[in-house]
Amino acid sequence: MYKSSTRSFPVYDSLRQAIIEQALKPGVKLPEDSIGETFGVSRTTVRNALVRLDAEGLVDLQPNRGASVAVPTIEEAYDIFEMRQCLEREVMQRLCKMDTKPIIKSLKAHLAQERKYLDVDTTRSIRLAGEFHILLAELTGSKILANYVNEIVSRCSLILARFAQAHSAKCGLDEHTEIIAAIEAGDAERAVSHMHHHLHGVQDRALLNPDEEGKNDISEILARYVTPST
């Protein structure tokens, strides 16, 4: 999906990953200078990445004031979660109409991964939990639906970073299992219902504890996300 300039992609990707994994928390400033230094590129290049992240809603880019990690309001949070319900309902309905054999196969493979890293590698575990939803969307075969789901899952991570204290992937795993079972049975109604319940649970967990924090040293955090090029 991302094609343009070779050099700005790693910046885009690392920032995105860092935001999703909540290493960069909502509100944190993203100065072009320091980011450029971290990645060894010029501001021009960084800016391209920031423009894109802004378009995706992960970054807030204000004229003359630079970029910072987006700080979703509680209203936006509800809005986004409602949209997510709509999109993932569509995913469920489409999947149940398809040939479920190969779909179930890759879903179960993914689930095995989720199970493997549960209680072992939290970061990875959280990432996998999100990627489960992206995989579901991709399996519909619809590029645009997969894109939208991908985008909205990212924004939900941002919301969790802002409002929830820390999210355990534990309970999510059982629910993922149930969703797969419903798809396997070709029972769209049940699949939709399970997904709805699952997402509602995630949303509810986010409504407590306004866990304000922020204030971090960006370059140190980002350094962990730099993908070394040869």
Add this chain to the structure above:
Amino acid sequence: MYKSSTRSFPVYDSLRQAIIEQALKPGVKLPEDSIGETFGVSRTTVRNALVRLDAEGLVDLQPNRGASVAVPTIEEAYDIFEMRQCLEREVMQRLCKMDTKPIIKSLKAHLAQERKYLDVDTTRSIRLAGEFHILLAELTGSKILANYVNEIVSRCSLILARFAQAHSAKCGLDEHTEIIAAIEAGDAERAVSHMHHHLHGVQDRALLNPDEEGKNDISEILARYVTPST
């Protein structure tokens, strides 16, 4: 929604408008140089606009090959229309659950505009027809839903530019009227059904005549879209 750099916005907006109104047809190259000259800005500024348009799917940006107006394939066309059905169904369902009084009021006002310019100003007429759908989405109060609909309506214009010869807004007007009536009655099922039928009609018209063309003088076309500053 668009915040970043002051100077690149007009470029973005003009290009977008030109693409939507099919003045810039799918496949047309968009060289940074000539666009910059047209708008009196540097390539840096143009590039920002192009990155954004690429993110929105209206422009295809390839490394070292520059930008061109996106050329949706027939598969993408189906994909996008299906997604649009999903989104606009959601719009209908939400609107019917709301207080329809103020909604109906602004919809009727819009419809009056559509009627006014029908057979008078084709370009404006087409634009208004598209904006009807965007208005519907905005009336749900959901920022993100409105955004998605806005984006997808643009991409549908692109598809029409590629596959349909010319689209009359004529039949659309009656259908818009029916949709409004269904919402006014609070009849979600009927609203969804009308919308589905309406969109299906638009889609069907797009499936005939692979009207290949392209090859235009960009700067001349774009000149009409430059918004004079001061």
Add this chain to the structure above:
DNA sequence: TATGCACTGATTGAATACAATTTTTAATTA
């Protein structure tokens, strides 16, 4: 004639440079 290869010109990729704006700091005054 067709194919391959250097060469030229055009276009993009990305860093640097400078102008404009904001933010910070410090000093002044009520």
Add this chain to the structure above:
DNA sequence: TAATTAAAAATTGTATTCAATCAGTGCATA
């Protein structure tokens, strides 16, 4: 002390510059 203002520093906006890549032309060769 608190509020205001002025100057300095930091950061962004945008143009310019140079390097790298691509596209097209013409010539050589099979």
